[in-house]
Amino acid sequence: MDYLTYLQNVAKTKNVVGYFDTYLPEEFLIALDVHPVRLMSDELEPSVSNAYIQGFCCPYAKNLLEQAFKGKLDFLSGVIFTRYCDSLRGVYEVWKTEKLSPFVEYIRYAQVTRPESANYLAKEFLNVFENIAAKLNKTLTSENLKQAVSLVNEKRKVLLNLFNMRKKGILACNSEDFYRLVFSSTYLQFSDFMTALKEFIYQYSDGKVVSKVKVVISAAEIDTPEFFKLLDDVGFSVVSDDISSGTRLYKDLVCEGGEDLNEIAINIAKRYIMKPPCSVKEPSERRIEELMYEVKTSDAKGVIFLRTHFCDSEGVEYAFIKERLEKEKIPHLYVETDHRLSNKQQLKTRLEAFAEQIEGIII
């Protein structure tokens, strides 16, 4: 069952609320018995959205707007934006003004992720999610929030285990299938995800690991399994990543403690501000260190840096990642694309050339 059909079915029995980046604390929605879904891009070309937002907006963000205009997200009870990047901020303003969902909430998120931000952010979380609870006739309780924290932690733990197995070469699945599973964790209900996970393990645990050129992917955002298929086809195996929709989703857990809503909210806030950062957050040094760690511990032969067109923070961050990779003599490739891989042929040629370059180094 495809992603949208699945969600339309879920929406028949419970509220489904969409979000846009991995800084959204899904624990709160689960505690409200609302199904959180990180909205994914599709193949739609921008048409209606062109009248509402300029061409230099991030194509991924603009695609989500296009989907909303075309009614593909009508099953949503609402959406929640955080302060993430300037393109999503523009999309938020249009979404809200055009009333594209029954409710459109906004979290006044801390952009600076230092420990002092946690108390502020916890208050903001409670403020926003209590508003949402009121809109949906729900009640946020400490008991439900505690359970939600455990549940989401559990999901992160299994993903991390699976990731480590694959990194060690004891899980014989290709990159495309692995990332399809990771992406599904952001839209499947917990029980459905666990079923999918069991099937996945059953399918791949006895397979033979095919030798391929190991690489690590660094990017802000990619939710297109076809990109990973392209890498598989070229002869790469993505053994690790530095992507918001990849390891940054599940690397850190929320501390499971706290007696009242406020204490639990602070624990949640701490996890979200201290997790491996995206380049839109400050400070972001940990990101480069995480990337280097992944390269060194995964036996990767190179790094592919993928930038979505017009992504400002990645356009800056690349300069520093490039410098560090050059210093450490790690081969790397910079590529730019959009969620539809509209320059797929060009990408393929460049990836093939990079594979040859790395293989040359191996020899």
Add this chain to the structure above:
Amino acid sequence: MGKRLKATESLKKLIKNYYDEFFEVSKAGKPVAWLNVGVPCEIFYAMDVFPFYPENYGAMCGAQRVTPELSKVSEYKGFTQDLCSYARANIGALLAKKGPMGELPLPTLQVETTNSCVMIMTWWRSVGRLFNIPTYTIDAPQVKYDSDGFHLDYMEEELKRMIAFVEDKTGNKFDQDKFVEITKIANQGKRLWAEILELRAHVPCPMNAGDIFTHMFPMVALRGKEDYIKHLEFLRDELKERIVNKDFPVPNEKVRLLWDNLPIWYDLRLFDELEQYGAIFVIDTYTQAWGPRFMGIVDENNPLRSYGYYVGSGFLNVQIERRYDLLKELVAQYKVDGIVMHSDRSCKPYSLVQPELARRAREELGVPSLLLEADHNDQLGYDREKVIGRLKEFIEMIETNKG
């Protein structure tokens, strides 16, 4: 065409003195802070730390048309070519050790705030990393309309943390009494700036947009300095004089326009060009960022919290509701016939809401808008003839509609 103000000469002296002082204090090894325009310079004057604004320097790079050349240097380093042209020019100038003022001496520290865009944060981050300069980021989570409640508490705490950082890096102590004195002077200047902006509402308008954009400099960098007051008084008096003497840039005004977004720094003459068609930009949204609505009078009894409010409620830190209300107020106050929205490739938060704002202005205020794509600092790809052609058509359309 292009009647210049006498105050422009006084402004040139102010700018020269400011840059002379910047080079002198840097050479003497005194503390210098590079700030983005959302960070209040008053706090730094109160701490004897010289506040320098790279965005202002970026505009200078734009006006002198050196951005493409400097950008090549930052692009060679790995920064992509579609980033904000202020950032590309500034980083390029630092790496190349050249620019409109020659090699810039590096600062003691940097402070920026997230109250405008992600680019500013990553630009300051880059300079900090490239040149090993201690950098503080004032977190300013974006608000819907303005900062209040626990958000405002957080803003005040952020400013306190920033002050502790500056004390630590410079050894200079924060002096509350001096801070209040400087705030009083800054407030005096803000009142004058508000008067200047209001004088532009006169029909015919006494000041074209090119002049107001140039005269923003003291509001950005000199708040709290005595000579800033003198200059603003001079400017205000000259505008009053123009009104009394009926000495206007466009005596027979036909079309009154509003400019939305940063100016096109390498083509400020564009505004003069339209005078021959009887059109004048009587107001803009950009200089409002330093006006009473977004950087208003600071409470002298509780200044830090008050500055926290203005940082938290900065012009690009509010949402579309407040941006629209501003347009609505300006259209009424300045008797605006049309809005020109500079869709600026280098400023997403300013630009990406413009199509919605244009639609609302048309439907709810009955005011037409023109969306003009350009870049505020990088002239590559700028087709002046085409831009003037589109503006001319827009002006003609407004005139026809007015009958």
